[in-house]
Amino acid sequence: MRRFRFQYKETIVTILTENEEFYKTAVKAILEARSEIEDYILHNPDFFTSYEPIECSGGEIINRMCNAAKIAGVGPMAAVAGTIAAYAVEKMIDAGAKLAVVDNGGDIVMHSDRELLVGIYPSKLAFKVPPVDYLAICTSSGKIGHSVSFGKADAATVVARDASIADALATALGNLIGDFGKKELEKTVSEFYGKYSDFVEGILVVKDELVALAGNLPSLAFAESKEDLITKG
Template structure:
């Protein structure tokens, strides 16, 4: 069965959603709105949750996961905001379908019964995602594009795992570690250091910087991909 492609925008959330049925898309949208509502209520009651760049303590179905991820990756909880929304939406939709993809501004959670190629932007590489009953997360932080805070200079710091909330936080941490003057050896060293902390929680990671591609852990097959700009989720 083929799939449908939807674009959804709600406040700061801009997502591309792939689903086989419109009702699965509607389930994703409902989950996104519920997740955002909890995050917005937390920010209204505790503004530091929004601005801190350090690990943070909080409770809640959604924000609790963000704070847990922030402690694992040593970043602020908002580093996991796009990932947790995508993850929760796919978890909810997966109760009714074996195919759903949520790309929330480059932080992707999916459950797929089809072979997919996920582009790593901005680059010309893609990751081959095979059919899988588990949720697969592909989350990317960039020091070159996008609205998210990054203190690094990677074109793309991509983390692969089974939880987009955790992968998103670790992608931010990895991206922050890539400095402007880093060459191949420094990128490899940064990945090795990153992996010491991250390997218990994610599957693997990729750094793209200029013409350098560094890989650590277990990552999907890497292929060259012609990424169509019209398919990129962006605001």
């Protein structure tokens, strides 16, 4: 397994794969996806600024983001990182990669032939993910990162089979987390999962010393965060 880092404008990614050729495939896909998004924003500025779903008609990337936004009740840019990561992983799979993991600033999409440990920053929790054909683990935070969140979660994580939806729903979930006690946090997580269980495998929220979860999540483990492994600017 090789680890690569790539940055272009706001996109900062970590890529795990077997060799440099698959890495190059991922980079090409990321640039293609960004080009489609940037071109659409140029002609449709509301796509970039809206915090609510909007009507839009574009290419594959744009349509994925808009569909996810409608499901989650957020703006389409809430799905941007997960969508770009998913597109890169799909192209790597098409090229023959057995290991294709793209972490786009905490929104992770993976296709893996081995078990992987995925940390939930800034907690000491991690998912032990067995070999998997395709899975998205997307996280929103009200305390870390440059993405907009109206909530106060350390981490609001959604695990799903569709990365665009996982990313948009992570934003929606994070927006709901206030200065909650244990019961209110658990109630919010339970109700959110009940509402979106058709779209997600499971959800997990970390708020200060509290943890609430629902659904079918990978096994949890304890892991110390390593700053050099965290994808951030």
